[in-house]
Amino acid sequence: MKSMNVKFSINAKSYEMDVDVRKSLMDVLRELGYTSVKQGCGVGECGACTVLVNGTPLDSCLYLAVWAANKEIRTVEGECKDGKLTAVQDAYVEEGAVQCGFCTPGLIMSSTAFLEKNTVEDLSSEEIRKAHAGNLCRCTGYQTIVNAVKTAAKK
């Protein structure tokens, strides 16, 4: 199969590797051990595979791994440093925004990107809901997720 040599960084760690051109970024990340990146559909419907590429959240199942060449990728594994949770992770814990946890890594990455761009403390529920509409969660009803984003914004 055709492959391409690419360089990228994942959670600030550099990689240089031959990548099967057919593979999605989700597949490659999971093969490299970043299993927080979940497949809920594989076709861009659920957002469980959300990662940040150069700070922008996207469905890694729809994004070819070769497109990530020379880019910075972030997954939830890289967020917690030296055992210290980020404000977003902390708020998800505090607000009870986690049940089965399958949607959680993707949601946390969406919230993280959202809060890196929106620094105001009093975000409206509508803004938050809109920014998270690409991440399905069947367990929480989204209320605690909205609460968590509000709490994280204040941290």
Next chain:
Amino acid sequence: MAVGQSNIRKDVIAKVTGKTRFTDDFTMPGMLHAKYVRSPIAHGLVKEIDCSAALAIAGVEAVFTYEDVPKTLFPTAGHPYALDPNYQDVADRLLLTDHVRFHGDEVAIVVARDHLSAEIGARAVVVEYEELPVCVTSEAALAKDAPAIHEGGNILKSTTFEKGGSLSDAEKSSDTIIEGTFSTPIVLHCHLENHTAYAYMDDNDHIVIVSSTQIPHICRRIVGQALDMPWSKVRVIKPYIGGGFGNKQDVVLEPMVAFLTSKLGGTPVKIELDREEGLVATRTRHSWSINARAGVTNDGVLNFMDLDVVSNTGAYASHGHSIPMAAGSKSCNLYPRSVTKFSATTHYANIPAAGAMRAYGSPQIFFGIEGLLEDAARAVGVDSVDFRIKNSVQPGDIISKTGNLEHSAAMIECLEKGREIIGWDVKKQQYAQQDGPIRRGLGVASFSYGSGTYPACVEIASCRLVLNQDGSVHMQIGATEIGQGSDTALAQMAAETLGVEYGAINVVSVQDTDVTPFDPGAYASRQTYISAPAVHESAEKLKAKILDHCREMTGDASEELDLINGVIIRLGNQHKVIELGELALDTYYNKDRGGQLSAEASTKTRTNAPSYGCTFVDLEVDIEMCAVTIKEIINVHDAGKIIHPLAAEGQVHGGMAMGIGMTLFEELLIDPESGWIYNGNLLDYKIPTAVDIPELSHAFVETFDPTSPYGNKSLGEPPTISQGPAIRNAILDATGVKINEMPMTPKVLFRYFNDAGLFDSPGKE
């Protein structure tokens, strides 16, 4: 005090940091991947199957067809085994079939070295079918000349019961009799993690299965049945699981992966359903039609309910008739002073198999009951909340179906609380005179549910506690954590009874049927209720052993001691004797006394505490746009003692969102002629996103039910029952139109509003 606190969930740090491993996150060297060959038609017989092209594909290792699988029919429903053959689940399934019964049925399976080759291989299998007539709807499946989908015909079972008095007497003493017909859609679970399982052999006669299942111990038994193996030769492991909502309360992939590894010399074989397969080829929520009648007196006393249900179970029985039976018995809890007649027929059809889904028939039956009672209240001019309060269950009532005494019901308090929070009386007046195109409406609906399945099924739970060297305690629990938080709630109970900090309890979340004590699994909102006595008993036993060891250490056999927050104290003067960690080291390593201290209990529960609650909703209807916007929605629950308020809130919100989805958006659409599935993907099957769900509110009326050592009752499923009827009743309040079907999409509302003449003279009712 751990119970009643919102302690940090046992699994939450692992989940927010991406460390939790779900089934698909494990891999083994040499693991093979399998892909089903699915039928493109809804009903037919395989005439010919040609696997040669598939076998020629690089990477394909094997193809198995219906000819290769055992001919033993097996059941799939996640119920405990029943000793009485009359209560055993219907065995109507083979691993693969040449008689396909729904669009997506399984005729063959391709095993390859990687997922993609398996998929290409599955497409290369050539199958020729003889098409048979298709029955999608109840009318078609129950028609006299309908083709038999299974041997013995299309009716799976019919039952009827009458409880709480005589229906004909109750009819005679009623001033008004109200009738209604209600229908509910096929709804899909849509847990975020698809069904995934793999299996390998670690001995010639021992199969290990790792699966995303709610019911590890039941899986073990059914795989044994399906493959004709001793049950103990099957080991089922459940890692973290990404939601189930009942869809994983069925044995789905486990017998197949076990079969494949057994045919392939024990090599690991994995099946990971893709989303589209998972939506149609696992289980669904039964679609129902309900013919309902109720009799009331002029002063608002409910005399009877007469409910007649037709439940479409689809291609295979799965939980089948148990669903209406369970819903029927729950419908007797809420208004126990009236007569309930309940009849139900469950039938096969050429649509995906329906199984267990959160609240197991109750969202369907309460859509009928609470819709009908709204009409009854309005017919006799009694306020909707007052009507319900007047007829609701109270402590001291006898539940007609079971004959049990109701201990703790706070149904009335729930209604009163909800009425106050939503501002019912004030809003009622505000909304009284509306004739514009945009109107507000208020709705209420109640529900009741059970805590477990007793007396229909055995209710068994187990717990094992082991004191570690460092004074912490490992807890192995038969109850299955699937995201709902049972590990946390049960750890709180153990900490409370044992007398240690919550943090000192380590829960072994992975279930392993070779190791974990027995419990049939996560369903029926049973786990915190049924496990409570097992946790309580094992914690008391371990505590007694710890205190005995302490007495051995102090040399005073008669000393009165207690264990409080991990410290052993003298009862009299409250002085510290020893820290638990220090004592634990002694139990392990003292050469002359002690041993590893552990305690275990396996308990059977013979009670089933009903839980209660209601939904209040305030919504806006835009008649011209046929659009409904929820302005405020509140669930109020009596779930007994709330063990973990934050997790309880999560259960309530999640259930509410699911209920709103079923009411306003969700339906699996199937062509009534061909059985072709139109929207078997998450783009076209609409589950709510964050923007589709309004702000959710909740409240609890805490009671203490004496049948649980911790006072708790069920809470997992109940939150999803009453949104449908509450929204229906609010739309009725706003427009005067009864929408007796779900989902209430704009298309459906248009039909009803049009029929009611709402568009004829805009601005007038």
